[in-house]
């Protein structure tokens with residue numbers, strides 16, 4: 592499952608990436624149908640612009656929640672996303688790049704000392720070089736949303 596997320600929903604895009612989904616951010620214009628990205632298999636367009644409801648495209652989700660938490664819950668409900676769809680710690684929230692696994696030695700100096708001593712698994716974004724470890728990337732509020740998944 593992939594997403595093209597309207598620019599004002601960049602916060603939601605970050606959360607989708609934390610969940611492991613490919614989420615590109617792009618400004619979507621409701622001017623005319625031909626201005627929208629073409630429909631692609633397993634790819635959904637996400638926006639909050641109510642003007643989009645007239646397009647009647649099955650891949651277009653017009654969300655109503657004002658905050659990323661509510662928006663993610665709408666996406667989860669409407670696309671019937673389950674725990675099995677998630678790939679936590681697989682994608683950089685900032686860059687949308689796939690993380691690569693690095694050794695503990697490689698993480699030395701790149702993570703806080705207590706993290707280095709307590710964690711075994713480290714992943715790095717090939718673009719921004721940020722290092723992640725289990726739980727590091729999940730804001731508490733997102734973890735709560737995911738806890739409720741089947």
Ligand SMILES: [Zn+2]
Pocket residue numbers: 683684685686687688716717718719720721
């Ligand atoms: Zn990155």
